[in-house]
Structures are given as C-alpha cells and as structure tokens.
Amino acid sequence: MKLIAFAAHTAPAEGQKDAISLANDVDPRTVPLEGVSRIDLNFPKFTDGRAFSQAFLLRRRLGFQGEIRATGDVLIDQLVQMQRSGFDVAVLREGVDASAAQRQFDRYKGFYQGDAVHVVPHFAEPASTLGPDAAAYAGELERQHSA
Amino acid sequence: MYQYTEFDKQFVRSRASQFRDQLERWQAGKLAEEEFRPLRLQNGWYVQRFAPMLRIAVPYGELNSAQLRVLATIARDYDHKEDNDLSKANPGLSDLKSLPSRCAHFTTRQNVQFNWIPLDKSADVMDLLASVNMHGIQTSGNCIRNTTSDERAGVAIDEVADPRPLAEIIRQWSTLHPEFAFLPRKFKIAITGATDDRAATAWHDVGLHVLKNEAGEIGFRVMVGGGMGRTPVVGTVIREFLPWNQILNYLEAVVRVYNRWGRRDNIYKARIKILVKAEGQRYIDEVEAEYQQILTHDGAPHTISQQELDRVSASFVVPASRVGTLPLSAMPIPTIDPADTNYPRWLARNVAPHKNPALRCVTLSFKRLGYSPGDATGEQLDIAADLADRYSAGEARVTHDQNLVLPWVRADELPALYAEAHAAGLAKANVRLLTDMIVCPGGDFCALANARSLPISEAISQRYQDLDELHDLGEIDVHMSGCINSCGHHHSAHIGILGVDKDGQEWYQVTLGGSDGSDLSGAAGAGKVVGPSFAAAEVPEVIEAVLDTYRSVRQSAGDKAETFIDTLRRVGHDPFKQAANAARTSTGRAAPQAATAA
Ligand code: HEM
Ligand code: SF4
Numbered sequence: 001m002k003l004i005a006f007a008a009h010t011a012p013a014e015g016q017k018d019a020i021s022l023a024n025d026v027d028p029r030t031v032p033l034e035g036v037s038r039i040d041l042n043f044p045k046f047t048d049g050r051a052f053s054q055a056f057l058l059r060r061r062l063g064f065q066g067e068i069r070a071t072g073d074v075l076i077d078q079l080v081q082m083q084r085s086g087f088d089v090a091v092l093r094e095g096v097d098a099s100a101a102q103r104q105f106d107r108y109k110g111f112y113q114g115d116a117v118h119v120v121p122h123f124a125e126p127a128s129t130l131g132p133d134a135a136a137y138a139g140e141l142e143r144q145h146s147a
Numbered sequence: 148m149y150q151y152t153e154f155d156k157q158f159v160r161s162r163a164s165q166f167r168d169q170l171e172r173w174q175a176g177k178l179a180e181e182e183f184r185p186l187r188l189q190n191g192w193y194v195q196r197f198a199p200m201l202r203i204a205v206p207y208g209e210l211n212s213a214q215l216r217v218l219a220t221i222a223r224d225y226d227h228k229e230d231n232d233l234s235k236a237n238p239g240l241s242d243l244k245s246l247p248s249r250c251a252h253f254t255t256r257q258n259v260q261f262n263w264i265p266l267d268k269s270a271d272v273m274d275l276l277a278s279v280n281m282h283g284i285q286t287s288g289n290c291i292r293n294t295t296s297d298e299r300a301g302v303a304i305d306e307v308a309d310p311r312p313l314a315e316i317i318r319q320w321s322t323l324h325p326e327f328a329f330l331p332r333k334f335k336i337a338i339t340g341a342t343d344d345r346a347a348t349a350w351h352d353v354g355l356h357v358l359k360n361e362a363g364e365i366g367f368r369v370m371v372g373g374g375m376g377r378t379p380v381v382g383t384v385i386r387e388f389l390p391w392n393q394i395l396n397y398l399e400a401v402v403r404v405y406n407r408w409g410r411r412d413n414i415y416k417a418r419i420k421i422l423v424k425a426e427g428q429r430y431i432d433e434v435e436a437e438y439q440q441i442l443t444h445d446g447a448p449h450t451i452s453q454q455e456l457d458r459v460s461a462s463f464v465v466p467a468s469r470v471g472t473l474p475l476s477a478m479p480i481p482t483i484d485p486a487d488t489n490y491p492r493w494l495a496r497n498v499a500p501h502k503n504p505a506l507r508c509v510t511l512s513f514k515r516l517g518y519s520p521g522d523a524t525g526e527q528l529d530i531a532a533d534l535a536d537r538y539s540a541g542e543a544r545v546t547h548d549q550n551l552v553l554p555w556v557r558a559d560e561l562p563a564l565y566a567e568a569h570a571a572g573l574a575k576a577n578v579r580l581l582t583d584m585i586v587c588p589g590g591d592f593c594a595l596a597n598a599r600s601l602p603i604s605e606a607i608s609q610r611y612q613d614l615d616e617l618h619d620l621g622e623i624d625v626h627m628s629g630c631i632n633s634c635g636h637h638h639s640a641h642i643g644i645l646g647v648d649k650d651g652q653e654w655y656q657v658t659l660g661g662s663d664g665s666d667l668s669g670a671a672g673a674g675k676v677v678g679p680s681f682a683a684a685e686v687p688e689v690i691e692a693v694l695d696t697y698r699s700v701r702q703s704a705g706d707k708a709e710t711f712i713d714t715l716r717r718v719g720h721d722p723f724k725q726a727a728n729a730a731r732t733s734t735g736r737a738a739p740q741a742a743t744a745a
Binding site: 027046047048049052053060061075077078080081082084085097100103104107108109110111112113114115116119120121122124 | 157289449
C-alpha cells in the first residue's frame, strides 16, 4: 500500500473526470466510473467504517482497477484493514507519524477471511499457499480422514 | 474442544504483540488517547470507575483446564484492587472495602472479565493469555463480538445438530474482518442447535437456530435485530431456512447492509434492531439482494466446504476418555451422607441429562453467599480446573447464567464430584432457582451505572437461603442491570430489576413477565414495568411480596406446582403489581418522590 503525506495530497477538483471523491454515504454502484482512474473515499472519523464497504464494492463487485485512496482521519492502525478492503493508497492524517506503519503490515502471516484483494478465505486456500502452516494443516486433514 | 492449529496460535500471538505495540505508542505519547481508545477496546480493555476492566473472549463459552489455570493466575497476580487509584470512588455508589478483587467474573455473554488490572500491565496479561490461545479480540468496540452458544452444545439431548463447529467457523470469519471492524454499533451473534433455546438467540443482533428441513438437510433459521438496551426488541426471522454452508456469505450480506445503512448520527439508534424495525421488509429485501450478488457475482468465496466442516468438526468429537465409559451396572456405588438433603436436590437441579446415557452435564454454581454472582477467585478457578480434569475430560463451559458447566461427567462419578464441589462451595443446588440470578457489575465497578446491583442481589440471596423455600418457589429467572444498557438482561427476566438514577440516588425499577425464549419462559419478550421505582431497601420486600402472591394464587397439578411465569400469565400482572406497590408504602419510604421516578 502506498502512503502519501498529507501535504502531498490534492483532492480532485470540482468537475474533474479522471479523479473523483465520494462522500461515505454514497452507494458506489450508482456512480458512473467510465474514465475514472482514481477514487478518493473519506473517513470523517476513523471509527466510521462505511468507506470499508464502499472500497470492497468498488474493488470486488464493480471490478474497479484504478486507484482507491483513503482520505480523512487516516491513522496507521487501520492501514492493513484498508488495504484488505481494496484501498491501495492512503493519505495519512496531518501530523501522523508514519514510522510505525510498516510494522503493521509485517505482523500477521495471514487472516481467516477472504477480502477484496485476497479473495479466498484461509480455509479454502490450497495447501501449497499456506506457507509454514501447510504441513500442519495437511497433516491434520490426513489424521482426520484416516481416523 | 476446538484444537487450535499453528495458524490459530500464531494469530493470537500476533494480536498480543500488536497490542503491545499500540500500548507502547500510547505510553510514549505517539498515539492520542482518543486514537488508542477504540484499539484497546477491540482488545477488551475498558476503563471503568477505578481501573480498566478486561474482557476476555471465550468462544461459545468453551474453556479447557489449562485456560482456567491461567485465568486463576491472572486473578491472583494481576487483579489487585490495591494497585489502583481508588480516589475516583463515587461516594454514594461504592463501598470500596467490600468490593471483590483477585477474582474473575463470568458474564452473560460466556466471557470472563477482570476488574482491577492496571493498564500498564495489560500487554503482559495479553501475552499470558496468548500462552493458552486466549485473547480479548473484539470483546468490545463496534465490531462483531464473541459468538455465544448453548452451554450444553454437543451434549444436549434435545439437540438437532452440534452448533460448535459452525460457531467456530463463524468465529474465524468474524475475527479481524477488515470490512466490519468499525460498524455503527456492537454486533452480537448467538447460535443454538437445540430445541430448548438456552442461548437467548432472539435477544441478539443475529440469532441462529440450526435445524433440519424436510429433506433432512442441515441449515439455519436466521433472526436479525434483537437487542436490549433502552429499546428492547425481539429479533425478526428473515430466513426460515438457509443451507448451512452459506452462513458466512449470508452474514456478510446482513452485516454489509447494516454497515451501509445503520444510523451513525445517534448512538441510541445505531443498533441493527433500529434499522430492521425502521426498514422492515426493505431491509430483508436488501439483504437478499446483496446475498444474491455475493453468490452470483462475487463467486461466494466463503461457501463452507464439507472438508472444512469435517476438519473443524473433528475437534469436537467426544473426548477419548469419555468414549468407553463403564456400563452403569458395573459402577461402584459411593456413599453420600443420607442426611445431606442438598445432594438429591443437586442431582435434580445441577445435573442435566446427556446424549450419552452414561454421562451427565453438571453445573458448578457460582451463585453463593459472600460472592457476587459469577465471581470466581483464583483458588476457585484452580479447583474448577482440577474438577474439569478429573471429571470432565479437561473441559468446562461458561454459561449465559454466569455459572460453569462440566459437560462430560460420568454418572458413576457424580457422588465424588459432588463431594469435591461441595467442599469448594460450588455445589449449591440452585440452578435456575431464585438465587441463580443474572447480575451485571453495576455501580460498584461500572462507570455507566445508575445504581449498584451487587448489594441488592446479595440482600435478596440472603433472604432466600432456605433450600426448602427455594425449591418450593421453583424455577424463576431474576435478572438485574445497573442501568438501561441491560448487561444483566433484566428485560428477559420473569422478575427484572433495573437501576435508575433519581436526584443522584439509587432507585430500582421492577419488571415482570419477561422471557429469554427458553422452553420454561415461552416466546421471547420484554417484561412490563410494575410502576414507579423503588428505593434500594424496598427491593427485597417487593420481591418477597411478588413471590408471596405467586404462592397464594398458583395452582398445582399432582405434586408439580405451576411455575411463577405460568401463574403470572394465567392471572395477569395486576395482583403482583398491587402486592409490589403495597411493599412500597409499608416501608414508609418517600412514596411521592418515588411516584415521579423514571
Ligand atoms: C463494566 C463494564 C461494562 C460496560 C461499560 C458495558 C457497557 C455496555 C453498553 C454501553 C451497552 C449498551 C450497548 C447498546 O445498546 O448498544 C451494554 C449492553 C450489554 N452488555 Fe455490557 N457493559 C459492561 C459489562 C457487561 C457485563 C459484565 C456483561 C455480562 C454480564 C455485559 C453484557 C451486555 C449485554 C448482554 C448487553 C445487552 C446487549 C443488547 O442490547 O442486546 N456487559 N453494555
Ligand atoms: S447494565 Fe449498565 S451498570 Fe450494568 S454493566 Fe451494563 S453498563 Fe454497567
């Protein structure tokens, strides 16, 4: 996920065609997306989670290939969640220290449920993609099937 | 019990390290208080009157003995009143000296809470919990909370199917779901596979009943939009039958529609129950449309494979030590003091039948004088762990009624278990009787309370210590909450008690005739308020007056007396209301003032 400092971000201009921003109560399925290459979604407060569902719909349901940018009250503890919901760019809120951000991406080896980007849930992943757990998982299956 | 895989274990450890990272950034001033708050909440750390309260998730209530022992350690080593700043005592509300510490508290949501752990020790406690695969993930905050279930799941004789594998699959799906961590409000799912609803499913945001259709296929009846709080609402059935393997896809639709349309402008209208009530059929239609999109467009990625159900189910097979149990006739007959009248009652009240006729499901009662309902000291937790190891294949369940259940007890070992539980004070024969009350922490601990609940429950329990009388009164649900948030489920009680604030004083509203939806209580519904609120000292008098009325008007068939709730339904509320209101004036309390109370 690409992080942008607050100062380096410019909101789409009124009437701009290739970049638009959506308020978080807009249903993205009602918005014409032809010619749009960037969509800004807004977090008025980081605890308002509507934009996660908007991003999911844009990425998964509508197959939007362009940039989905998180703006507003963007902190580092929600970045992983944003990425999994379909955001690929985030503008950190003014004054947020980005130095602890990378640690957040490195922490979990995987998640249980599928998401907007990595669609397949953990339980449905082929053993070959399970990393270090694959052997344990396959072994467990085998044990259960032979029991 | 579910056996955690390496992935599961690593996940919990990652969460503990993530929390430490967040705590340290907050301590270093790099994370503002209001930014840290939701993060700590989603790990179970509330900050209450005197100290943080830690809520630990117990998925569908199942605990093993190793986990019980770690909880015992936390109670002993970290749950210390003395380590906290007690100057924030609310003079009217808490009696600091008598507040329990060094103990864990079982909650109505099958979780465990601690009340006195200082925040600077929180990351250490999370590491300790992670050592036995425990955590506080999503035990608070506006996210999908711990999924609760039947305390007898997998062993109940009235079960259509064991709900635990499906509960576990739902647990995994809901854990750190990226889209649903900041919903309009908290979100609770309950699931049962039995015909008698012991999980109060109608009172949850989503209530799931596992059932079989005519073709013998397993599926769910799905209820949405139940909840308590200031607007008690019973859930609406939005699907009569959903195939079992579609439950995650369907839940995704239910929660996504809520995330988009749930109200965020008013905290009191933010629960899904308000959306379902306001939109009615439109909400249901939208969920169905979203579900169809997930199926047809998104490819239904969360369809549960038979292989995955088999994998998870394999964790829930009958424990090996309980498979080859002795035939009953070959069992030695132990001796119990014939003068111990508690024992036959304990067998009748605290011991439930089991799918396996050689086994029983036994409740250890944590409702006894001198302890708050559901409180367990470190020592008692260790004893419970020992009992679980010796008599229940190392497994216990936290119940919705704030007790512990041992689900795998051999019938021939009941006398031995009884003797040990009795010695530990955990064999009171009061399950589902008057003194088996559900009680929230109330004003003694909770910063949101309007009134205390622990001293009231203590006073009522004191009054009803006579076992003959308790058993004569029969099964009755008394639930108490210290404020309208309804953590003590007062709405669903046969007799509900609710703390209300009036002129900075503690007052209590009494409700009658609520139901949790179990066979005993009938269709789920909220009780009706008796009248103006009562002063604290009047509450036990009111309860007594109501119960005396019951005894005077109940009918009996053979040696079986009509239950309190059946009597109330037959004769109506009026005689009970009159009796309750008479108790008000009899104590000479300020009736005119009370008449205007909320
Ligand atoms: C001291 C810590 C606690 C705090 C601050 C707290 C806070 C709250 C709040 C604010 C609500 C209302 C939420 C809403 O309507 O959206 C609530 C409801 C509830 N809480 Fe608690 N609570 C605490 C302890 C407990 C305990 C100990 C239990 C279980 C014994 C519990 C179980 C519940 C339940 C079952 C509800 C009702 C849910 C519903 O409306 O369906 N809480 N709590
Ligand atoms: S009902 Fe009120 S007083 Fe009781 S725990 Fe819940 S919020 Fe606190």
